[in-house]
Amino acid sequence: MRIGVFVCHCGTNIGGMVDSHQVAEAAKQFPHVVYATDYLYTCSEPGQLQIQTAIKEQSLDGVVVAACSPRMHENTFRRTIERAGLNRYMFDMANIREHCSWIGEDKEANTRKATELVRMAVAKVANHAHLHSSLFDVNKRVLVLGGGVAGMQAALDCADGGLDVILVEKKTSVGGRMAQLDKTFPTVDCSICILGPKMVDVAQHDKIKLYTYAEIDEIKGYVGNYTAKIRKKAPYVDWTKCTGCGLCMEKCPSKQSFDYHNEGIAVTTAINIPFPQAIPKKAKIDPAYCRQFTKGKCGVCAKVCPVKAINYEMEDEIVTEEVGAIIVATGYGLLDIGELGEYGAGRYPDVITGIQYERMLNASGPTQGHVQRPSDGEEPKRVVFISCAGSRDASLGRPYCSNFCCMYIAKQAILTKDHVPGVEVYVFYIDIRSPGKGYEEFTRRAQEEYGVQYIRGRVSRVFPQGKRMMVKGVDTLLGAQMEIEADLVVLGTAATAAPGAQELAEKLRISYDGYGFYMESHPKLRPVETNTSGVFLAGACQGPKDIPASVGQGSAAASKVLALFSKDQLASDPQIALVNERRCIGCFKCQDTCPFGAIEERELRDGQKVAHVIETVCQGCGLCTSTCPPGAIQLQQCTDNQIIAEVEALCQAWKQRS
Amino acid sequence: MPGMEAKELRVVGFLCNWCSYGGADTAGVSRFKQPTDLRIIRVPCSGRVDPLFVVKAFMEGADGVLVSGCHPRDCHYAEGNFYARRRLEVLKRFLPFMGIDPGRFAYTWVSASEGARWQHVVTDFTAQVHALGSRRTFGEGGAGNAGTR
């Protein structure tokens, strides 16, 4: 075999701590190596040309690049050698940057390490085989999970691009968090006025199939061919008949049901349509409050419904949808403010969350937009906002910034001034984070034009003082403790991962970070992809995000799906397991082990049963390879022989070292 | 740092591509300094690691072998690391029978975001192996079939 070795300097990133030239010189002595050189930036255009030229001039049939992590540039170089006519899998990388030059402080030891890493990579490539992808059909339908603004944007973009879209929303109406908001920053646009038309578009688009009040039970399959089991929860109302007239809500006798849309600052009826602009505008019964369910008798709604849509016997329904890609846009949750004992939230009615206040400011909210103290309904004369309530606090396990609170607090402060003449507004903040277009100007307006008092410091305690709430904190700019008597305290509550986010991640086989937010494939360069091919992210499920960022990600995820579906067939990754039928003894331990069900039984002509790998299902984990007793099933590109070759090459180096 | 003061020892690591290899990359990107003894072999999943690879490495003269995968329940392949855990736990108990101090072997879980954790794992494991010293000094043979006297 004729292998070429290319050692990168990566400017001084590698060159500063590893003698790349010496590594290349040493590589010339390794078995199979016929050519070795070093270059300042191997990934640059001249660097790649150098590889291509060498392949032709030196008749190379294998290439090793010693540079950065293969997780960074493996595909770059595979394409390089493919352009020069080599099979793209006759390639390997030695990671001498992340695993060597950046972490070792001794240049001599680093150089020795780099040389050994190259030697191992050479040994592996010497055992490489030509691999070829096969093509498989793509089901050009896309499943979007979450009908908030990010999911709706993704669904609409995909549908406009000609794809069939399945949109699944947990609640009975699409709209998500944005449908709860009164206004949006920094333009102070009416939130539902700009969202409403989008909701209608989603419902009326002939390419979008909408399942609301539904959740995912199970996801199986792989990119291009996923199968999703969707649980349509029973609303106890036949939605094919329900006209959304609302008569049932007028007559329902159980008027103390928890109002989720209004975040609990109001009550609703057990049968309800969450808000007037709901899409679809269909009623649902909350069995936790419905008398028919709790007491066994009532039936008022069934009597009054003009179209006889009520059905107390309704059960959940499971539907199966076949799709080729999935966009996850499941949004975020909010911290249970009961955790913040020092603010007394949950104990004192006049300490509320930002989203509750948002509902209060909303003209179609429970107070018709009048700002009132929940305790006595009086108009507050002084409102205090506390930002970072639960965020940026390592002691609570949430050191991250919740991203949008600074801005919505500025907005709510301005709206408070608009709604209540003469009101005083104070904001306690750690830092004002306003790094968006028009955002800084907006927070300045709140302070300068509207006279909102910003106090830099944290609040240590909120407690009742007579009828009012005493807010005790510190002004770190004055270096003084402060006590402010307030009528209403609003917390900029921390954004958290959506409830159930981790269970969904496990169904989708995508990873999540320590806080439960989904992990993107690369934080800078692959922000909407996941490490599971065919699954994309949009919006705050990946981390707290404001509306423009969520919409942008929705469109980005849609464009990724459209690009994926631009071909009728996809090439499979040939780095999968392969059965040597002559060695297979038919024990099928591999079949038991395989997490993906990629192994099937195949009968040979002599009647013997052997294992067979379904190419498109195999994910290339190699569990079967280390399970197989006779070593008959081998993960291509990572065979037993290849790993042992790497170990042996290292051993050869060790021997020479001493 | 052990690798700096004493002679470098022979340490091999088998790392899963998705979590631990990424974690080692993260440590690199964050410039978290580590001893230079370790040589990393990339495998798709810790479940791909046949315990015999570890034995082979010891036979070839390794002073220490480290296996690292995704945290339990966070395996890229759903359950590969559970297989790894079972196999490697058994292997660990057999090492003394082969004349190898079990302290020379470790398996651990490091996610792609845990650069600092990876630094600790490498530093601690290398120090642990250095405390046990080079296997050759005990006449167990560095080259060839060590441990099968």
Added chain:
Amino acid sequence: MKAKRYAYYPGCSQHGTAAEYEVSARAVADKLGITLVEVEDWSCCGSTPAHTVDHVLYGALAARNLALAEQMKLDTMVTPCPSCLIALKSARVMAQDKEHLQELRELIDLPLKGTIEVKSLLQVIFEDIGLEALTAKVKQPLTGLTFAPYYGCILTRPPQLAQFDDAENPVSMDKIIAAVGANAPDFPFKTECCGAAFGLAKRQIVQTLSAKVLAAAEAIAADAIVVACPLCHQNLDLRQEQVNAFRGARSRMPVWYITQVVGLALGFSPHEMGLDKHAVASDAILAKWETHLKEHAQ
């Protein structure tokens, strides 16, 4: 049932200013089936300005007591004083570090493992005894009385160290008070600082802070404040006259230890509980209780 044995670290206050805390603590423990075995030859816990000067020496002062308790072969050491608690717990955390452990061993010249559990007496009553067992032993419920449960600043803080109750809104004393039949309304100042040891150096700090605690207790119409800390007691009870002068008030707010509250309910007399040893007399509240009990009996 065999009495559970605890190594008992009283701390200096228990033998001086807080003698009534000591008496009531021992009596209550006895009644609840706990044997407190005083650590022999115990010394200062280190809860002095020492920790601002030298962390290791500070740790060593407490570690000596940990080592002595470990020799008693008991698994838990209990102390009534939160300052002692924090000092002992800090030393225990310090001893988890190998290097520090060695330093501590050399300084105190005793074998130290750092394994013994350290708990406050409040935690033992709340968790080890439990509210149910406590309620079962109540002889004369404190009905009709309202207490302001005042935990002070360090009983639950820092949470990583204290490992007990909610750091910002603790409820253990509230529940104990309720278990003995009295009222414990939401007391917003339950974890504020009383001024602690500043009583000597900067009296005005104590006056400012303790004044707020007293005012807050009056605001919720408490008959008495309940504490679990000798230093809090000193500032709120002994210095109440000073604080009154400072804030221009004529408050006569009794300050009881939680053990005294429990003890009364378990059947001890006010005298046995040392309620006559406080600077602020408890006559009014005791009379109120008696009236209530009489009404109740009728």
